[in-house]
Amino acid sequence: MSGGMGGDSAYADSVLFVLGRALVEARSGRAREVEPDHLLVGIGTLCRPDLAAILARGQQEPAVRESIEADAQRVMESFARAGISPRRLRRSLREALVVEGGPGAGERPLSRATRRALRRATELAGPEKAGAVHLLQAVLDELTPVGRHVLKTYGISNASAAFFPEVPDTPHLDLYGRDLSALARAGKLPRLIGRGTELRTLARILIRQRKANAVLVGHAGTGKTGIVEGLAQRLVSPGAPAELAGARIVELSMSALLAGAQYRGEFEARMQAVLAEARDAPDVILFIDELHTVLRAGGRGASDAANVLKPALARGELRCIGATTPGEYRRDIEDDPALQRRFEVVWVDEPDRDEAVAILNGVAASFAAHHGVRIEPEAVEAAVDLAIRHLPDQRLPDKAIDALDQACAAARIRTLSPDAEPEPAQPIGRDEVAAVVAERARLPLHQVARAEADRLLAMEEHLRRRVVGQDEAVRAVAEAVRTGRSGLGDARRPVGVLLFAGPTGTGKTELAKALAEFLFADERRLVRIDLSEYKERHAVSRLLGAPPGYVGHDREGQLSGPLRDHPHSVVLFDEVEKAHPEVLDVLLQICDEGRLTDARGRRVPFSEAVVILTSNLGTGVAARPTGGFGFAGPPPVAVASPAGTGAPADGGGPRADGPGHEDPAHRPVLDALRRHLRPELLGRIARIVVFSPLSGADLEPVLDKILERVHTRLAARAVTLTLTPAARALLLRHGSDRRAGARFLEQSVDRLLVQPLARALLSGDIPDGALVRADAAGQALTFVTEQP
Numbered sequence: 001m002s003g004g005m006g007g008d009s010a011y012a013d014s015v016l017f018v019l020g021r022a023l024v025e026a027r028s029g030r031a032r033e034v035e036p037d038h039l040l041v042g043i044g045t046l047c048r049p050d051l052a053a054i055l056a057r058g059q060q061e062p063a064v065r066e067s068i069e070a071d072a073q074r075v076m077e078s079f080a081r082a083g084i085s086p087r088r089l090r091r092s093l094r095e096a097l098v099v100e101g102g103p104g105a106g107e108r109p110l111s112r113a114t115r116r117a118l119r120r121a122t123e124l125a126g127p128e129k130a131g132a133v134h135l136l137q138a139v140l141d142e143l144t145p146v147g148r149h150v151l152k153t154y155g156i157s158n159a160s161a162a163f164f165p166e167v168p169d170t171p172h173l174d175l176y177g178r179d180l181s182a183l184a185r186a187g188k189l190p191r192l193i194g195r196g197t198e199l200r201t202l203a204r205i206l207i208r209q210r211k212a213n214a215v216l217v218g219h220a221g222t223g224k225t226g227i228v229e230g231l232a233q234r235l236v237s238p239g240a241p242a243e244l245a246g247a248r249i250v251e252l253s254m255s256a257l258l259a260g261a262q263y264r265g266e267f268e269a270r271m272q273a274v275l276a277e278a279r280d281a282p283d284v285i286l287f288i289d290e291l292h293t294v295l296r297a298g299g300r301g302a303s304d305a306a307n308v309l310k311p312a313l314a315r316g317e318l319r320c321i322g323a324t325t326p327g328e329y330r331r332d333i334e335d336d337p338a339l340q341r342r343f344e345v346v347w348v349d350e351p352d353r354d355e356a357v358a359i360l361n362g363v364a365a366s367f368a369a370h371h372g373v374r375i376e377p378e379a380v381e382a383a384v385d386l387a388i389r390h391l392p393d394q395r396l397p398d399k400a401i402d403a404l405d406q407a408c409a410a411a412r413i414r415t416l417s418p419d420a421e422p423e424p425a426q427p428i429g430r431d432e433v434a435a436v437v438a439e440r441a442r443l444p445l446h447q448v449a450r451a452e453a454d455r456l457l458a459m460e461e462h463l464r465r466r467v468v469g470q471d472e473a474v475r476a477v478a479e480a481v482r483t484g485r486s487g488l489g490d491a492r493r494p495v496g497v498l499l500f501a502g503p504t505g506t507g508k509t510e511l512a513k514a515l516a517e518f519l520f521a522d523e524r525r526l527v528r529i530d531l532s533e534y535k536e537r538h539a540v541s542r543l544l545g546a547p548p549g550y551v552g553h554d555r556e557g558q559l560s561g562p563l564r565d566h567p568h569s570v571v572l573f574d575e576v577e578k579a580h581p582e583v584l585d586v587l588l589q590i591c592d593e594g595r596l597t598d599a600r601g602r603r604v605p606f607s608e609a610v611v612i613l614t615s616n617l618g619t620g621v622a623a624r625p626t627g628g629f630g631f632a633g634p635p636p637v638a639v640a641s642p643a644g645t646g647a648p649a650d651g652g653g654p655r656a657d658g659p660g661h662e663d664p665a666h667r668p669v670l671d672a673l674r675r676h677l678r679p680e681l682l683g684r685i686a687r688i689v690v691f692s693p694l695s696g697a698d699l700e701p702v703l704d705k706i707l708e709r710v711h712t713r714l715a716a717r718a719v720t721l722t723l724t725p726a727a728r729a730l731l732l733r734h735g736s737d738r739r740a741g742a743r744f745l746e747q748s749v750d751r752l753l754v755q756p757l758a759r760a761l762l763s764g765d766i767p768d769g770a771l772v773r774a775d776a777a778g779q780a781l782t783f784v785t786e787q788p
Contacts, residue, residue: 010122013064014071014132017055018042026108030099033111036139037147041093043136046072047079047086071132077185078136080238082162083245084154092150113142137164165246170277172270173284176257177250180232180287192230193362194355195223198346199231205344206285206319207243213313215291215322217329218348221398223359224323227348228287249321250278251287254294271308278318291322291343292332306339313342327601356384356396360404371408375428379404382430383437390441392567392605403440407432443520443568456482459518466514467507468701473500473689477515480687481610493594494606497684499576500614501669502691505743508614509572515610516570527562528572531579540583545599559586560598568608576613577676584681587613591684613685618672666690699732699745706749717761718769726776734779752781 019034021042026034048054051072055065079086110118120138121130140159143151148159156162173179183189192199198216205214216224232249234240252274261267278284288294294306312318322343324333333340351359360380368375383404384396391399411426437443455462459478460471467474477498484495500508509528516526533539541547545557556564563569573579573587589596594607669690673682682688707723714721723731734748753774760766760783771786 010130011118012067012071012129012131013060014046014068015121015130015135017068018046018132018135021045023108025094025097027105029094029097030103031097031108032099032103034108034114035097035111035144035147036113036117036142037093037097037144037150039114039117039135039139040143040147041090041097043075043132043139044079044086044090044093046075046132074131074133075136078133078163080236081165081246082156082159083238083240084156084162089150089154092153093147096146096150113144117142140164170281170284172273173250173252173277173281176270176274177252177286180229180249180251181236181247184229184232184236189229189233190226190366191362192226192233193359194351195227195230198227198348199234201346202227202231202321203241203244205346206247206321207241210316211313211342211344212316213320213322213343214346215324215329215333215343216346216348217324217326219325219350219395221395222348222350223397224348225289228321228323247283247285248281249285249287251289254288254290268308275309275312275318279312284318286318286320288320288322290328291324292328306336310338310342350395351397353384353388353396356400357381359397360384360400363401364404367405367408371412373408373411373426373428375404375408376430378430379407379428379433382433383407386434386437390437390443390568390608392607393564393603403433403436404428406440407436410436441568442566455518456485462518463511463514466517467511470507470511470691473507473511473691476687476689477511481515481519484610490594492607494591494609494611497591497611497686498613499673499682499685499688500612500691501617501673501688503693504616505745506691506693508691509574512570512572512612512614515612519570519610520568525566525569526572527559527566527569528574529559530574531583532575534579534583537580537582539580540586541599543583543586544596547599557598560596560602560604563604563606563609564598564602567605570610570612571606573611573613575615577615577617581678584678588680588684591681615673615677617676618669699736702745703728703731703749706746710749710754714757719761719766719772720770721757721772721774724773724775727774727781730776730779730781756781756783 018039019042022034022038025038025041029038031038045051045054046068051069052065055068060068076086079089117135117138118130120141121134124134124137125131137160140163143159151157151159180189202214202216206212216227218224228249228251235244235247235249240246257270257274258267261270278286294309309320313320320343329345333343357380360383364375364380367373383400387394387396387400387403391403407428411428411432456478459481460474463474463478464471477496480496480498483489489495500511502508512528513523513526517523519525529543534542541550541557543557543559545555545560555561559571563571571590576584576587586596590606590611594605596604596606598604670688673688711721731745731749731752734752736744757766757772766772766783766785773784773786774781775784776782
């Protein structure tokens with residue numbers, strides 16, 4: 001058999017293995033010569049799943065086995081391209097090649113066609129040794145009529161074209177594009193989970209005779225590029241649809257086409273060259289991510305990429321897939337009807353929770369292998385649930401995938417110290433994912449972790465440390481926040497919508513600050529909008545940003561900007577009764593839908609915010625004089641809409657809810673709210689909290705807080721201040737005012753205590769480091785200085 005081989009050194013080990021198997025096949029079929037058909041059966045043997053065991057039984061050296069297995073892998077890729085099973089082909093050829101009455105045992109010479117195939121294999125290999133793939137390519141051209149007939153039964157009339165389709169010469173596509181089909185064959189693309197409906201729709205569009213072009217429209221992070229990569233994987237798999245089998249998807253990069261194009265016409269020349277190659281290769285499908293960029297590439301007018309691309313799309317000379325977001329599609333593509341009508345829209349919606357969990361389960365194994373960690377089942381669901389709850393401005397599945405990936409990375413890199421020892425495989429559970437989500441949402445970890453429930457149950461105790469004398473108001477706020485945080489509230493609306501009504505200086509703003517500090521561990525998360533500055537109609541532009549064409553359009557709105565930066569905030573609208581009616585229209589949308597749209601068309605979420613409105617309406621009648629310091633009355637009553645639904649009560653006005661009835665002391669306030677505020681606004685407020693004036697007992701802790709701030713300022717000069725009971729009584733007596741509340745007490749402390757202290761410090765009467773005792777003397781305070 002070796003007489004026609006021209007020396008074994010010209011052939012790789014895989015060819016020698018195939019020749020040995022071909023001789024066995026010729027003997028068992030009683031053939032007189034070894035034909036190319038027998039070589040094809042031997043080549044098919046390389047695709048057996050037990051090839052490693054066969055080679056081991058032959059006592060081959062490890063290097064020889066590795067070489068044969070590597071060639072076998074390339075042979076299997078050729079069979080996959082032809083869409084034919086090597087096992088079935090071997091069986092069919094064996095049955096067809098049996099010769100009745102042929103010779104039995106003994107050597108079998110190589111036929112003339114087989115010798116030609118072997119010589120041709122060496123020519124195809126060039127200076128390298130001829131391998132099994134070269135032999136397969138040569139054998140397909142030398143098959144006998146029997147072998148060609150067997151292949152025809154599998155629908156293959158041109159064997160060489162089926163096993164080795166001509167790859168067109170596409171230097172420009174290779175330079176300016178990314179071959180997704182090649183990456184899919186190499187297993188370098190992530191696996192697509194779900195999206196069967198979108199894939200079927202996309203495939204139906206691509207096999208149309210005319211305008212076989214699709215555009216995937218969906219928000220950022222919904223998986224548009226992943227769908228195209230999934231399509232590339234389906235088309236290179238054995239079960240691909242016949243109409244699209246062998247199609248080559250190439251992602252075209254507009255930035256690469258533009259890079260280095262210095263002179264007019266250079267970009268257009270590149271674009272035309274790419275389109276010419278795509279026309280000459282009918283199996284090429286172009287994929288343009290961020291399709292709207294073609295409108296801006298290459299300038300404007302006849303030279304832009306869109307006008308170069310449109311004729312080829314209209315004539316059906318190429319197939320194209322685009323991807324863009326809904327806003328950019330409407331703004332850039334719908335405005336160009338000639339471009340729009342050449343694309344069929346495929347909407348890519350955000351997956352629901354169950355679909356997102358399935359997608360994450362599909363990628364969890366690759367994350368675990370990449371990071372060397374162990375991902376617990378609860379981590380996958382936590383990534384989806386926490387991302388939905390705390391990252392409302394991003395989209396599934398991307399935000400959940402990023403959270404899980406980042407949690408795995410954080411478990412592996414806990415320190416940048418070079419002395420850190422690598423830790424064994426870390427388990428990734430809910431707590432690790434919660435830490436990542438809290439960092440991305442800029443929230444305290446306790447709000448995302450399981451411990452939040454315990455903090456919410458003790459919420460009143462925390463708020464009362466800062467707000468005194470308003471126990472019912474504190475309780476009403478805590479109940480509203482607990483309802484929203486427990487998941488029983490409407491997920492589309494703010495966590496709570498509250499209206500604080502009552503005299504000035506009773507703690508309305510302080511309660512809002514305390515709530516921000518409790519929820520987000522940062523008092524700066526309070527976004528305060530003083531509506532007394534929004535009395536004019538045009539002032540609404542300050543909230544949402546100036547419309548296009550007006551001065552300041554490039555600046556963020558005073559409300560929309562902070563909420564886009566920190567969706568988890570407490571939003572305080574102060575003195576709501578002073579705002580223009582069109583400003584109140586913005587509040588209607590916030591309270592009802594939990595979102596608004598700024599001047600640039602961007603959505604601003606309020607679903608994780610607590611919205612508080614304040615008003616002083618009716619307080620001139622509601623404050624009741626009493627003995628002592630002139631403040632009294634029962635604690636404030638929380639007044640809510642029926643069943644907390646926000647529905648209007650008593651014809652659109654607020655009323656007392658729950659087991660009690662409307663407090664007569666609060667009726668003037670509620671009546672004033674009904675008269676001045678629109679019923680549709682009152683109907684959207686979940687709770688109306690009426691603050692009562694502070695009593696004398698309530699002013700005592702308020703005075704302590706004011707004096708604490710004075711002590712802090714004096715500490716810079718090492719001055720220690722003490723007040724006698726008479727001095728405290730003087731401050732409380734002069735600081736009691738039914739109209740100004742705690743603010744009047746602050747003014748009295750400033751007038752009677754702080755200003756005299758400042759004069760004494762400047763004059764040198766009180767040196768640094770002194771001990772100062774303040775006492776009452778008539779209607780003023782006196783200071784006695786002692787050295788420590």
